Amino acid sequence: MSIPETAKEIHLVDYPTGKPTPEIYEVVEAPVREPGDGEILMRVVFMSVDPYMRGRMNPHVKSYIPPFQKGEALDGGAVGQVIKSNSEKFATGDYVVGYNGGWREYYTGPTDGFNKVDPSLAPLSAYLGVLGMPGFTAWAGMSQILEPKEGDVLFVSGAAGAVGSMVGQLGKLKGCKVIGSAGSTEKCDWLTGELGFDVALNYKDYANSTELTKGLSQAAGKGGVNCYFENVGGMHLEAAINCIAFGGRIALCGMISNYNDTKPEPGPYNLTNLIGRGVKMQGFIVSNFMLLARDFYAEVGPMLAGGKIHFRETVYEGLEKAPEAFNGLFEGANTGKAVVRVAPDTA
Amino acid sequence: MSIPETAKEIHLVDYPTGKPTPEIYEVVEAPVREPGDGEILMRVVFMSVDPYMRGRMNPHVKSYIPPFQKGEALDGGAVGQVIKSNSEKFATGDYVVGYNGGWREYYTGPTDGFNKVDPSLAPLSAYLGVLGMPGFTAWAGMSQILEPKEGDVLFVSGAAGAVGSMVGQLGKLKGCKVIGSAGSTEKCDWLTGELGFDVALNYKDYANSTELTKGLSQAAGKGGVNCYFENVGGMHLEAAINCIAFGGRIALCGMISNYNDTKPEPGPYNLTNLIGRGVKMQGFIVSNFMLLARDFYAEVGPMLAGGKIHFRETVYEGLEKAPEAFNGLFEGANTGKAVVRVAPDTA
Numbered sequence: 133m134s135i136p137e138t139a140k141e142i143h144l145v146d147y148p149t150g151k152p153t154p155e156i157y158e159v160v161e162a163p164v165r166e167p168g169d170g171e172i173l174m175r176v177v178f179m180s181v182d183p184y185m186r187g188r189m190n191p192h193v194k195s196y197i198p199p200f201q202k203g204e205a206l207d208g209g210a211v212g213q214v215i216k217s218n219s220e221k222f223a224t225g226d227y228v229v230g231y232n233g234g235w236r237e238y239y240t241g242p243t244d245g246f247n248k249v250d251p252s253l254a255p256l257s258a259y260l261g262v263l264g265m266p267g268f269t270a271w272a273g274m275s276q277i278l279e280p281k282e283g284d285v286l287f288v289s290g291a292a293g294a295v296g297s298m299v300g301q302l303g304k305l306k307g308c309k310v311i312g313s314a315g316s317t318e319k320c321d322w323l324t325g326e327l328g329f330d331v332a333l334n335y336k337d338y339a340n341s342t343e344l345t346k347g348l349s350q351a352a353g354k355g356g357v358n359c360y361f362e363n364v365g366g367m368h369l370e371a372a373i374n375c376i377a378f379g380g381r382i383a384l385c386g387m388i389s390n391y392n393d394t395k396p397e398p399g400p401y402n403l404t405n406l407i408g409r410g411v412k413m414q415g416f417i418v419s420n421f422m423l424l425a426r427d428f429y430a431e432v433g434p435m436l437a438g439g440k441i442h443f444r445e446t447v448y449e450g451l452e453k454a455p456e457a458f459n460g461l462f463e464g465a466n467t468g469k470a471v472v473r474v475a476p477d478t479a
Numbered sequence: 480m481s482i483p484e485t486a487k488e489i490h491l492v493d494y495p496t497g498k499p500t501p502e503i504y505e506v507v508e509a510p511v512r513e514p515g516d517g518e519i520l521m522r523v524v525f526m527s528v529d530p531y532m533r534g535r536m537n538p539h540v541k542s543y544i545p546p547f548q549k550g551e552a553l554d555g556g557a558v559g560q561v562i563k564s565n566s567e568k569f570a571t572g573d574y575v576v577g578y579n580g581g582w583r584e585y586y587t588g589p590t591d592g593f594n595k596v597d598p599s600l601a602p603l604s605a606y607l608g609v610l611g612m613p614g615f616t617a618w619a620g621m622s623q624i625l626e627p628k629e630g631d632v633l634f635v636s637g638a639a640g641a642v643g644s645m646v647g648q649l650g651k652l653k654g655c656k657v658i659g660s661a662g663s664t665e666k667c668d669w670l671t672g673e674l675g676f677d678v679a680l681n682y683k684d685y686a687n688s689t690e691l692t693k694g695l696s697q698a699a700g701k702g703g704v705n706c707y708f709e710n711v712g713g714m715h716l717e718a719a720i721n722c723i724a725f726g727g728r729i730a731l732c733g734m735i736s737n738y739n740d741t742k743p744e745p746g747p748y749n750l751t752n753l754i755g756r757g758v759k760m761q762g763f764i765v766s767n768f769m770l771l772a773r774d775f776y777a778e779v780g781p782m783l784a785g786g787k788i789h790f791r792e793t794v795y796e797g798l799e800k801a802p803e804a805f806n807g808l809f810e811g812a813n814t815g816k817a818v819v820r821v822a823p824d825t826a
Binding site: 187193196365369378379384385386387390396397398399400401402403404405406407408409410411412413414415416417420 | 534543712716725726731732733734737743744745747748749750751752753754755756757758759760761762763764767
């Protein structure tokens with residue numbers, strides 16, 4: 133395959149205040165660098181947009197991953213084909229997925245965090261979703277923090293998202309009663325239909341945490357919520373803590389409702405419930421559990437092959453749509469995993 | 480020993496709003512009931528006042544223990560002598576400690592939660608403190624939730640209290656750098672003096688969580704706080720979460736700063752730190768770990784006998800002082816364990 137002299141990448145022009153606006157991005161035509169020793173050149177087919185990227189747009193937050201730099205290309209997960217390899221890890225022509233390489237048409241760089249994928253087992257984009265970081269995130273939160281038991285009541289917010297939809301399905305396979313929240317009738321229908329959730333709550337029907345508490349309490353039944361998988365924050369967390377069972381577990385994966393706040397939101401008013409009810413609330417990011425990636429593939433691969441796990445994707449066409457795809461995460465515009473098709477999927 | 484016909488007990492006349500006032504209590508002269516089958520009659524020597532009792536004064540809170548009933552005697556931990564036993568568990572003359580029997584001069588009832596104590600090993604009152612529920616609470620939170628390692632930075636709030644003073648000493652014995660907060664110079668001097676804490680912060684020197692964060696951050700050093708034992712809530716929790724290390728642990732034992740609030744306080748504004756830093760925050764009450772009581776005595780008994788654990792008590796004289804002793808918990812009036820001497824310690 134020929135290597136172009138230049139290609140497009142999306143730069144961060146300025147850090148956003150509140151919800152990112154189009155002005156903070158710039159599409160730049162930049163030279164395509166030849167790979168150095170141990171490096172690869174990848175033609176990106178799909179790039180991922182994920183909520184954690186909003187955190188990298190805050191320059192002053194102490195977090196597990198450094199902020200994006202102004203005037204440089206953004207970055208993130210991507211799947212594509214190796215065009216040229218100076219690495220023993222991959223051959224030219226291999227399809228690979230990595231935590232880098234997004235927000236651009238071509239990636240040149242090291243192979244850390246890249247793995248070879250098999251396009252005959254699942255569509256390439258699935259390696260950014262159900263078989264990628266979101267799927268692994270769901271699996272890790274369930275298996276390492278919530279540890280749901282048969283008969284437990286599991287509540288997951290952001291249930292129609294890439295992570296949440298996987299959480300709920302894993303819960304059903306464990307024998308849980310699964311309650312999900314999402315932001316539209318269509319999403320709720322998908323949850324209780326194809327995905328087999330027991331109850332779906334459209335959170336837009338609930339004005340505040342008191343109302344949501346009533347709805348969740350009714351859905352959970354007398355024993356309350358044993359496991360809560362948190363993607364949203366705000367009134368969702370407060371309602372879940374109101375309904376949490378004795379000995380309950382809460383996995384904090386994300387709080388997307390807060391990510392665009394220009395001033396910090398107060399935490400829930402009912403944290404003392406965690407004391408009286410002996411509740412564990414644990415935050416995590418998937419890299420905390422990276423050593424378990426093999427276990428994830430071993431468990432989830434066969435589930436997917438066996439048709440026990442379903443997934444949807446919202447596909448945006450063309451690199452220039454990446455900012456729109458990203459904002460879709462905060463606007464509830466996406467169902468399942470949101471990806472951007474950067475080049476035709478030739479696999 | 481002779482059994483009196485009547486004795487004093489303290490009744491709850493009304494549920495408090497905010498800080499309990501003297502009017503909510505009534506000292507009642509009530510008949511002393513003969514023990515039934517399997518029951519004991521105990522002459523109370525010391526009764527305990529503990530922060531959790533404030534929760535039992537809220538009639539509508541769903542918690543691990545039912546609320547006190549209006550017009551009935553209050554209840555709580557007590558240590559005393561068995562005057563008459565219809566139980567095979569104890570003989571007349573035995574000294575016993577139990578989770579019931581407080582707020583009265585004589586206790587008649589079942590022996591659940593009562594254990595025999597040896598007054599020659601430690602003063603009777605110690606079985607309500609360092610060798611009792613607060614000591615066990617400290618040990619359980621440390622060994623079962625925080626799991627501090629040598630070199631970890633441990634922060635404990637309410638550090639001059641019955642639980643906190645034990646937490647810090649256990650931390651020093653584990654090889655931690657220990658930081659405690661308390662509300663007076665005298666208390667802080669005790670922490671860094673007799674108890675061997677590395678740093679004591681007088682929280683009254685800090686106007687808000689931002690200020691306390693600076694003080695704590697400086698005390699903790701660059702690596703931050705690995706373990707936080709929470710007794711206070713409010714700005715303490717927010718400051719601790721600001722300073723928490725990657726992979727940190729937080730044991731939620733109490734939030735005494737909130738217990739008299741007439742409207743709920745918001746939670747900390749920085750809970751998303753728990754996600755990015757992979758932090759576990761676990762609430763608990765000591766009864767979650769009751770099966771480990773034997774391990775507690777096996778570990779802490781020799782520490783105490785060997786002079787490795789120090790403790791102080793604030794002793795109030797006479798049953799009528801119980802309401803004052805109780806309010807002292809919220810006013811910072813007590814150092815170490817607060818107890819009420821109900822009868823002369825004849826042991």
